Amino acid sequence: MQQPAAQRRLLIVDPCDDCHRLLPGLRSAGWDVDSCRLGDALDQPCDVGLLRLQAVHLRHPDAVKDLITRSNTEWIAVLSAEQLRMPAVGDFVCEWFFDFHTLPFDVSRVQVTLGRAFGMARLRGRGVRKVEETTHELLGESRPIRELRKLLGKLAPTESPVLIRGESGTGKELVARTLHRQSQRSEQPFIAINCGAIPEHLIQSELFGHEKGAFTGAHQRKTGRIEAAHGGTLFLDEIGDLPLELQANLLRFLQEKHIERVGGSQPIPVDVRVLAATHVDLEKAIEQGRFREDLYYRLNVLQVVTAPLRDRHGDLSMLASHFAQFYSLETGRRPRSFSDNALAAMGRHDWPGNVRELANRVRRGLVLAEGRQIEAQDLGLETLDPAQPPLGTLEEYKHRAERQALCDVLNRHSDNLSVAARVLGISRPTFYRLLHKHQIR
Known part of the structure; x- marks a missing residue:
């Protein structure tokens, strides 16, 4: 027995008399029709929306834009011919709506447009739902990203330092924030500092803070980033750019669990988990004397590598x-x-x-x-040159590779087909069959 088609839900927002006259024909065509005012539209689930554009919507379009952006469906504008001739209305409708109809309605055209909008809404919904429903900040379903999420789930509950390595732009700070969010420190501060973005003469004060009068311009006490992260997580991005003198101070903090502000002498205990990230080769930096080996081993207790795109x-x-x-x-x-x-x-x-x-x-x-x-x-990407052949199917790739292998081996062993067959790891009869298949010789 054939299953009945799923009912299609149509929402008419701010309907007019012409819209109400459409209802019997739409319902007989299988549409489940409801109506509401614009302010209530987001609370009404629908497959397609019909919006009667009024002057207030055109003067204050943000509410319409918000509805269309957040509803994840296709919307059709309804307006008068006079409204369509108003300045900027055409651009607004073309930008935000799937289609439009001018009053009075052409009923047959409306039904065709609604059907097309319904199909497009389903396609768009399938395209974005996976992104919206994911519970992870690290989006993706490739093997590297699945393995990364699994690894972070194991590392997050620990208190050990983590060194995050990877190329620029691969989401190292996002990894650090995920480790913090999944840890027992998630309710405490997450403090990030880019060691390569702060001028060298300011970085010690930024990390450790300073006392009033510690140097010219120090008019009051300042709490450093390490102290501000007390109880939470300190993320040191681009740790490879930290000056050697500061590396020694950071190492001392990691060993002793307390800091001293610049210009101060009182040790201040600080409880933080340290995460560090780098895109440079720290092992090479150690060989060149640009990074302390003892600090490297302090930071590299656990390691995460982010995959390039x-x-x-x-x-x-x-x-x-x-x-x-x-x-x-x-x-x-x-x-x-x-x-x-x-x-x-x-x-x-x-x-x-x-x-x-x-x-x-x-x-x-x-x-x-x-x-x-x-x-x-x-x-800003290059389009495919029309003269360039399409990629083709996997079978076409296999066919081209097979033919290329035959041509290559014949170039070397054309005088001895038995040797040519052995080089390819096939029998002589198979070799002859492939030559015939590819019309070679």
Whole structure:
């Protein structure tokens, strides 16, 4: 017995008399129709929305933008022909709505548009749901990210220092915040300091604080970052850039669990868990005398390595969709999907800046995109040369590789086919069959 089709939910916001006259035909076509005012729309689940645009919506569009962004469905605008001719209305409708209808309604066209919007809403919902429902800050389902989440779950409850290593832009601070959030110190401060971003003459005061009058300009006592993290977690980013003198002070703190402010002599006990991160080769820095070996072993009790984006196969599209959703609020534009050309260009790109580069390119793409999708050129990525052959299927790859292997071995052993077959690890009959298959010789 055939299962009945799932009922499609339509929400009409701020309906007009023309909208009410649509209801019988829509219900007979299988739509479950409800209506409400704009302020209540987010509390009404729906598959497609129909919004009667009024003057107040056009004067104050933020409420409409918020509804469309947060409802994760497709919306159709309803407005008069006069409204459509108003300045900037066309741009607003094209930017934020799936489609629009002018009054009076063309009923058959409305039903076609609703059907298309319903299909698009389902596609968009499947595309973003995985990102929205994930409970982890570290997004992705690739093997490296799954193993990383598993490792952090083991390391977080401990009190041991952790050294986080990885290329720039791979989320080392995000790893540190995840370790803090999953630890027993999660309710206490998380204090981060970038050791490479603070001028060398200020970094000691930033880390350890200073007493009033300790140096010119020290008009009052200042609490340092280490002391501010008491009870919680101290994250030292780019630890490899810490000057050698400060490395000695940090080592002393890790050994003795207390600090002295600059200009002070009173030891101050501080209880923190120290996490450090670096993108440089610390072992090489030790050999060159730029990093203390004893500090290295103090920090490198436990180690986490973040994978570059190029090794996280399968996460690229998910992360790009996440950033498109996230930055749409900042840019004031509706979240956009990515064209096939853009996805292919992202797949070919090597991502030297890793996830940080991806976030920045998506942010740029949202601003520059003119259509409903973000294109490769919006991301600043090269499009595929039309003259370049498509990638093809796995079978096509195997076919080309097989033919290439035959050609290569014949170039070397064309005078002795038995040797050629042995080089490829196949029998002579199989070798002849493959030559015939690929029409070689």
